[in-house]
Amino acid sequence: MAGVVAAPAGQAGLAAAPARGLPADSTPWLLLAPATLALVILFLLPIGYVLLLSVTDPAVSIAHYRRIFSVPLYTRVLFNTFTTALTVTGVCLLLGYPVAYVMARRSDWVSTALLICVAVCFWTGFIVRTYAWLVILGNKGPVVAVYQAFGFGAPPRLLFTTFSSILGMVHILLPYMVLALYSVMKKIDPNLLRASASLGARPAASFRAVYLPLTLPGVVNGSILVFTICLGFFITPILLGTPKDMMISQLINQQIEELLAWGFASAVAVVLLVATSIVLAVYNRFAGLDRLWG
Amino acid sequence: MILAIAVLVALFLIAPILIIIPMSFSTAVSFQFPPPGYSLGYYRAYFASHDWLDPTVNSFIIATASMIVTMLLVVPASFGYVRYRFRGKALFNLLMMSPLIVPHVVAALAYYGYLSSIKLNGTLAGVVLAHGMLAVPVAFLVVCATLKGFDRNLERAAMSAGAGPLRTFFYVTLPVLRPGMMVGALFAFLASFNEAVVAIFISGRDAATLPKKMYESIRLESDPIIAVVSSLLISAVLFGVLLSVVLRRKPANVP
Numbered sequence: 001m002a003g004v005v006a007a008p009a010g011q012a013g014l015a016a017a018p019a020r021g022l023p024a025d026s027t028p029w030l031l032l033a034p035a036t037l038a039l040v041i042l043f044l045l046p047i048g049y050v051l052l053l054s055v056t057d058p059a060v061s062i063a064h065y066r067r068i069f070s071v072p073l074y075t076r077v078l079f080n081t082f083t084t085a086l087t088v089t090g091v092c093l094l095l096g097y098p099v100a101y102v103m104a105r106r107s108d109w110v111s112t113a114l115l116i117c118v119a120v121c122f123w124t125g126f127i128v129r130t131y132a133w134l135v136i137l138g139n140k141g142p143v144v145a146v147y148q149a150f151g152f153g154a155p156p157r158l159l160f161t162t163f164s165s166i167l168g169m170v171h172i173l174l175p176y177m178v179l180a181l182y183s184v185m186k187k188i189d190p191n192l193l194r195a196s197a198s199l200g201a202r203p204a205a206s207f208r209a210v211y212l213p214l215t216l217p218g219v220v221n222g223s224i225l226v227f228t229i230c231l232g233f234f235i236t237p238i239l240l241g242t243p244k245d246m247m248i249s250q251l252i253n254q255q256i257e258e259l260l261a262w263g264f265a266s267a268v269a270v271v272l273l274v275a276t277s278i279v280l281a282v283y284n285r286f287a288g289l290d291r292l293w294g
Numbered sequence: 295m296i297l298a299i300a301v302l303v304a305l306f307l308i309a310p311i312l313i314i315i316p317m318s319f320s321t322a323v324s325f326q327f328p329p330p331g332y333s334l335g336y337y338r339a340y341f342a343s344h345d346w347l348d349p350t351v352n353s354f355i356i357a358t359a360s361m362i363v364t365m366l367l368v369v370p371a372s373f374g375y376v377r378y379r380f381r382g383k384a385l386f387n388l389l390m391m392s393p394l395i396v397p398h399v400v401a402a403l404a405y406y407g408y409l410s411s412i413k414l415n416g417t418l419a420g421v422v423l424a425h426g427m428l429a430v431p432v433a434f435l436v437v438c439a440t441l442k443g444f445d446r447n448l449e450r451a452a453m454s455a456g457a458g459p460l461r462t463f464f465y466v467t468l469p470v471l472r473p474g475m476m477v478g479a480l481f482a483f484l485a486s487f488n489e490a491v492v493a494i495f496i497s498g499r500d501a502a503t504l505p506k507k508m509y510e511s512i513r514l515e516s517d518p519i520i521a522v523v524s525s526l527l528i529s530a531v532l533f534g535v536l537l538s539v540v541l542r543r544k545p546a547n548v549p
Contacts, residue, residue, distance in 0.1 A: 027378070035430065050407065110297070117305075120308060121311060125490065
């Protein structure tokens with residue numbers, strides 16, 4: 001933020017009352033300074049501290065990083081995190097697309113009802129929803145009750161499995177996917193589909209040739225959003241999953257909670273941060289980060 | 295066909311949440327659905343339990359205070375960002391977005407170490423500062439979007455009618471932008487209120503927030519009071535979303 005250029009004359013005083021009496025040039029400085037200072041001191045500095053610890057605790061070395069990428073236990077955690085995030089993203093896309101499609105194409109009460117379901121789910125906290133799955137899949141839950149009512153005998157173990165962990169994560173991240181898709185689909189001009197139909201395309205063909213390509217930005221946005229959140233997912237896999245499916249964030253927690261291994265935990269955190277940043281940087285190159293959360 | 299799939303998926307989203315509400319009136323001692331009987335016992339227990347009420351109060355205090363911190367930083371920054379050209383604008387935007395880029399568990403670890411070193415670990419102030427930073431991107435996006443849609447001719451009109459910059463700001467600019475800022479503030483409040491990962495790491499015992507308490511309650515014991523807390527939270531969300539639909543505003547969107 002070095003060197004403020006061309007603050008439009010006469011607008012300086014308007015934009016911010018506190019800056020009155022100072023040269024026009026300094027106004028944006030004063031406006032940006034509090035947020036900049038706060039984020040640098042209270043956000044970047046703590047993160048930098050983690051970076052530092054990862055190569056200095058207990059001694060200056062890159063041994064932690066070497067361990068992460070060479071010990072099979074840890075490489076499996078990395079691999080598992082990656083494949084889990086990929087699976088969850090794929091399932092979210094498959095389930096989310098039809099919902100967003102119906103929401104965007106209709107404008108009656110069905111669309112409103114779907115939107116209410118998605119929004120309520122979106123705003124309900126992670127923990128509440130994870131708890132809901134604990135009840136539903138639990139030993140005394142409705143799934144087991146139905147299973148036994150049909151006389152199928154002992155139900156399979158549902159809770160604390162790979163399945164329950166993925167199910168919980170999909171439930172939590174699906175609203176992000178639906179809303180990302182919906183915001184793109186809502187802007188598609190319905191006349192385009194009418195035009196392709198009038199030119200003789202069947203519904204399936206005009207969906208494939210016209211609608212689907214137009215929704216791709218939403219597909220990419222939703223997928224990136226879900227994938228990056230999933231990479232760092234913490235609560236749901238701990239509460240619903242099994243230790244053998246450990247993900248990166250659980251490894252960080254375990255190293256701190258049980259072993260107080262600051263250096264190693266920091267190194268794992270840095271790996272997670274770098275992985276997330278790479279995904280977002282690639283996205284940024286092609287689309288611009290601002291659109292992701294717009 | 296597609297409609298059927300969409301409805302099924304929507305049910306998949308909403309049904310597990312709604313199932314919690316009858317659970318909260320249950321007489322069962324552990325997680326059980328359908329409940330064996332109904333009573334208000336756990337509601338009474340919740341409102342009599344300091345183990346649950348203290349985190350509830352903490353959550354409200356922390357969310358309110360961190361919302362104020364966030365807005366004090368974000369509102370001036372948004373004016374500066376939207377209305378001025380300056381070198382390093384892209385970098386500034388990246389800085390404002392950084393809490394959204396860094397995974398929460400990484401931020402949690404970072405704050406755990408950092409706040410310990412400045413003796414703020416496990417204090418309300420520590421959690422407020424952390425949450426105040428984490429909510430910056432969401433609020434910044436909302437306030438900037440509002441500001442970009444603001445017609446500056448309104449300000450010019452006020453000025454040409456003889457209002458000074460201060461008067462213009464408080465009588466024209468602020469009232470027009472208020473709804474957008476309220477939405478930004480609401481998002482900041484909810485970002486803190488729902489935030490669990492960082493709170494689990496740094497809020498300790500004295501400053502424990504509701505999500506932290508719920509997390510520990512699930513992990514260590516199967517305390518049925520959690521169904522009561524969840525039901526209250528779900529009811530609040532239901533109320534808010536339905537209200538926004540009734541008011542015909544665009545319902546809750548991606549932050």
